[in-house]
Amino acid sequence: MLTVKILTGCVGLVAVLLIGLWLLYGPYGVPKIEETSLPLSSDNHFYTRHKSISSDNAGKRPRLPKALIIGFSKCGTLALRTFLTIHPDIVCPIYEINYFNENYHKGIEWYRNQMPSSTAKQITIEKTPGYLRSLEYLRRIRAFDSEIKLLVIVRDPIVRLQSQYAHELSKLPDGFERPGFESWCNEEHGNGDRILHFTNYAYKLGLVYSVFSKPQVLVLSEEDMEKNPLPVMREVETFLGLRRGFTDDMFVYSPKRGFYCLNVKHQLFPSIAQKVKANRQNGCLYYKTKGREHPVIDKSFRRTLQTLIRPYNELFFNLTGKRFKWENF
Numbered sequence: 564m565l566t567v568k569i570l571t572g573c574v575g576l577v578a579v580l581l582i583g584l585w586l587l588y589g590p591y592g593v594p595k596i597e598e599t600s601l602p603l604s605s606d607n608h609f610y611t612r613h614k615s616i617s618s619d620n621a622g623k624r625p626r627l628p629k630a631l632i633i634g635f636s637k638c639g640t641l642a643l644r645t646f647l648t649i650h651p652d653i654v655c656p657i658y659e660i661n662y663f664n665e666n667y668h669k670g671i672e673w674y675r676n677q678m679p680s681s682t683a684k685q686i687t688i689e690k691t692p693g694y695l696r697s698l699e700y701l702r703r704i705r706a707f708d709s710e711i712k713l714l715v716i717v718r719d720p721i722v723r724l725q726s727q728y729a730h731e732l733s734k735l736p737d738g739f740e741r742p743g744f745e746s747w748c749n750e751e752h753g754n755g756d757r758i759l760h761f762t763n764y765a766y767k768l769g770l771v772y773s774v775f776s777k778p779q780v781l782v783l784s785e786e787d788m789e790k791n792p793l794p795v796m797r798e799v800e801t802f803l804g805l806r807r808g809f810t811d812d813m814f815v816y817s818p819k820r821g822f823y824c825l826n827v828k829h830q831l832f833p834s835i836a837q838k839v840k841a842n843r844q845n846g847c848l849y850y851k852t853k854g855r856e857h858p859v860i861d862k863s864f865r866r867t868l869q870t871l872i873r874p875y876n877e878l879f880f881n882l883t884g885k886r887f888k889w890e891n892f
């Protein structure tokens with residue numbers, strides 16, 4: 564009799580305990596937290612967030628880009644991306660992902676997984692100058708996100724040609740014959756004209772404007788960024804609709820490099836140092852690929868180039884509605 568009473572008492576106790584636990588933790592043993600449904604997240608995926616998790620870091624995950632740096636190569640695209648990374652609301656992958664051109668077949672989830680983790684407040688920016696190479700890549704970008712913002716940076720076309728020459732020659736193995744600048748310029752590039760390929764900004768920008776609306780595209784000047792990056796970064800910040808995040812003390816001029824570099828003493832530098840291709844000691848982009856010596860151009864060849872390129876510059880200025888000040892023109 565006594566045993567039956569003890570047993571009944573125990574069963575009752577366990578039942579009360581279980582009911583108590585169910586009330587406290589819910590049916591799956593997970594602490595009950597009020598959930599809020601948020602509207603479509605920045606990368607168009609419906610998700611829920613726990614109200615009780617207040618830290619910004621809690622929602623960190625890779626997000627698809629909201630803006631792309633699509634060109635032009637050799638016009639300061641790396642410096643632009645590196646400087647943008649120091650904004651507290653911007654994250655960028657450290658490599659060119661080449662998704663819309665070379666890796667498209669890998670699919671959107673692959674693309675997303677190449678992105679660094681970001682909070683819901685931050686935007687991701689990816690740079691691949693290769694996206695400007697064909698209308699097809701631009702169409703793929705529009706199919707991905709018709710509202711995406713595009714950043715384009717240009718520089719004096721003749722200086723770009725010199726930079727490209729220095730870049731290509733640096734890749735030639737030792738002992739390989741090195742063409743002079745003029746003969747290199749006069750070689751074919753693919754099936755086309757090398758000079759026009761690297762200097763006719765109007766043609767490529769025309770392709771961009773045939774796919775995207777003008778307000779979606781911001782055209783920047785490498786010369787302006789080289790002289791003083793802060794106003795250029797602020798222009799980008801405004802274009803992207805971000806809060807003021809760039810400050811004067813983020814960039815410092817390095818007389819040794821002849822460039823602005825990230826300020827290693829800035830409070831944000833240590834946290835981004837490993838996420839940018841900048842030297843951790845001086846905050847400058849690496850020597851090897853930036854600031855290569857440019858070839859000297861013979862006077863009469865320079866005039867030939869100027870005469871050839873000038874009409875394309877005019878087309879480009881008409882397209883952008885801005886006149887760019889270039890030392891060769």
Ligand SMILES: Nc1ncnc2c1ncn2[C@@H]1O[C@H](COP(=O)(O)OS(=O)(=O)O)[C@@H](OP(=O)(O)O)[C@H]1O
Nearest residue numbers: 636637638639640641642726822823848853854855
């Ligand atoms: N702040 C700063 N630091 C370092 N480099 C700078 C900076 N601003 C502009 N530049 C110029 O950027 C040129 C390289 O352009 P890209 O980064 O677009 O080159 S690449 O297409 O990614 O190879 C590279 O051109 P060249 O030196 O003429 O080759 C740099 O001069």
